[in-house]
Amino acid sequence: MGQGAAAGTPPFAAETAVELVGVGKSFGPVTAVRELSLAIRRGEVLTLLGPSGCGKTTLLNMIAGFEEPSAGRILIDGRDVTEVPPYLRDTGMVFQSYALFPHMDVFENVAFGLRMRKLPKAKIAAEVMRALEMVKLGGLERRRVRQLSGGQQQRVALARAIVLRPKVLLLDEPLSALDKNLRAQMQVELKELHERTRLTTLFVTHDQGEALSLSDRIVVMSRGEIQQIAAPIELYRHPANSFVASFIGEINRLPPARCRLSGGEIVFSLAGIELTAARRDDLALGDGQQVHLFVRPEHLAVAAEAAGGRNRIACRVVTHVYQGTHTLTRVEAGALGVLQLRVPGGAVIERAPPGSEIGVEINLDEAVALPD
């Protein structure tokens, strides 16, 4: 087996903790991960986000060494670990099901990795206690793991991984087994834990909310391919393609439009309607170009009058879905099809009952235009 960097391997950068170079995986005729390259920066939380079956867990398993890549190299701290068995990789994995050892108590679970490294007893005890304090489980070290709640089990799994100060922390959908309230709380705690430990973290999830709130950068994956790598805000505001646009958050996809540049504005003509937007750097469109416009529900508003005015169209209300802080209102917008609005509060439900005619104003300031 060839050691070291294959031809074309970029030089190892000091701030890179984990690097995948042309890594791909197929199971027989099925391609799980198409050859891709990716670098995880030291100390960041990088999230693999995508629908189930997009290859994110396979990628995680390859980094941990549970699956062998069909192609490419994996480097951890600059060392090629492609051929290294899992137990010598120094990655810290938190499994979706936690995979706590049911025949050991909390202390023994957390101590397991330290024992494998043959640390002195006193040192092990101290480290375990410190890790348990860090995940707020002090005093529970002699509990059996089955006597713990889901959230506590989650913390044990975390402590078991971070106590070893792994080169990279691998989190495989760690919150998916928790109920909704606990999940929100653990999100906060994960964030705080990361602040304190600064461990390089690779986080796998299919939940965009989790991804947006926890990550420094997000890798959106679909069908074994990377769709976009960006910081959360960037990803939400400037999705690179229609998959990312519709996967992250709610979005309205308008029919194909042709652009026309006129002075400081761009005019989109679609289905017999004209919508105008101020020219912006990120809307570098040519005259006559064919695009799809994507508009978030929060950028649609109920107008005072039914028609007339800039970017205002006449619609008929279909349904309201009340959500407490806001209402999602679906309207029939003629040639534009069905649009979804996010209206603050719930007053709109009485003001515009289903079937009534209203005007909707489309704010294109943050709209995304993607080529056809």
Add this chain to the structure above:
Amino acid sequence: MKHRVPRRRPFFLAFLLPSLLAAGLFLAALGDVLQYSFRTFIPGSLDVGGFTLENFLRIGRPIYLSVLLDTVTISVLTALFTLLLSYPVAYALVRARRDWVRTLLIILAITPLFTGEIVRTYAWILVLGSNGFVNSLLKDAGLITAPLSLLYTRFGVTVALVQFSMPVMIILLATAISHVDRNCERAAANLGAPPLMVFWRVTLPLTMPGVISGTIVIFAWTMSAFSTPQLIGGGKVLMISNLVYLQGLSTFNFPFAAVLSLLALLVAMGSLGLIRPAIRRLERRVALH
């Protein structure tokens, strides 16, 4: 699981009666054994005399005690070797990556269970006999000049018994291994445990209930083996079952045969009954239920 308790019980009586009848028959058969064990043997007659305890005292004679000891020794050895040989096969059966390998393994592993004890015992006569497979092989290889005596020895009996017991043990162990969360083993590896350490610290402890119950089941099973010691032991290796046969169907001493049958029954039930609470506790510990 909670049982549904409907107010009306359709089919209850109709379904219960046959089972009651079957249970009654079986208890009657065992009751007969119990009854005969207290009766006086009348040599030369199938009828029995009045009640006595003499049959039970007869077990204490050295010749019977040594048979009992042999039976226990052979059963313990068989159970242990069966465990040692079955674990790797069971592990491979559960963890082989390819589907066809697992299918092949299960077919090879459990087929001997269904060919019946006579066929299996006869097969071992062919393998172990003085002109048998093993001796011919060794002779052709020039390793021996005179055939080894493998038949009619405790060694031969044990070798055959282990092979008979393996299918059951493999099934029990494979069930236990398949209940071990794969991710627990992966977690151990991820925390730095080399493969053997993963086995020793995670897989084995988690399958311990299966290991113990399997070993005891095979022990009890071997205690009551008959055709193997009968044919491969050839009268030179006697187990309790052979004694029952001799006493019952050769000497027609039904009362003493009854006592020996009861003894075997008690040892079997006792060893299985004793471990049940221990297994339960262990299963709770590793949280299988």
Add this chain to the structure above:
Amino acid sequence: MSPRLAARLGSGLFWAAVALILAYMTIPALVVLMTSLSPSELLEFPPSGLSLKWYARAVSYPDFQAAFANGLIVTAFASTCALAVGSAFAYLIDRYVFPGRAALEAVLSSPLIVPHFTTGFGFLLLGAGLGIGRSYLLVILAHVMLVLPFVIRSVYVSLRNLDPHLERAAANLGASPWRVLSRVTLPLLLPGMAGGWLVAAILSLTEFTASLYVTAERTQTLPVAMYTYIREYTDPTIAAIAALLILGTTALIFVANRYLGLRRILSIDAH
């Protein structure tokens, strides 16, 4: 040695051990097949030629013919009776709580633990007591008891895997308890019952120890006849019969695996 090489080596050693152990389990059957095809009267390895004469002798030997017929009669009745009794009982323990349930369950599953010679001896004494001697009836009764635990287990597992909502749905749609049982429950239990029956039939057909006690010359089953033959003769006629039984059961197991899925039945698929 690099860890990767060590891992490869370790896994190689492991599979070599598994192969050796499987050879140990399988070689006796292969030796039987080899012997059955040998032309020689004495057992010899390797055989000096190829011949089917022992098969001809085996199938034409009157004792074996009679014993085989006996075995089929006993097996047919015993496994069918056991299926009826066992399915009914499995249904009871799945559905109802009643006094004595645990005791009844213990008694009906105890033939697994009670040594076969104790069971056989007990039924021998019972037969004498009831005045039915070593008749077919006695042999069948003994076999029913011996295979009953397997049938109960198999049907019980199927019942457990049954979605209880299906029966409720049928009842909700207006089906009487009898219609629910015959149109919903029974059809869904068929695979489990078929599996249970098959296991019962194979075990009954090959049962030896208890049969030795409860059969007379007139009612002896094939394994008993084979035992008698082995004690008297040493020629490979038995090898031919044994080979037929081995091939038959192997074929059956292949079929069972194909249509019922052995790993699923034995619940040994990795989670």
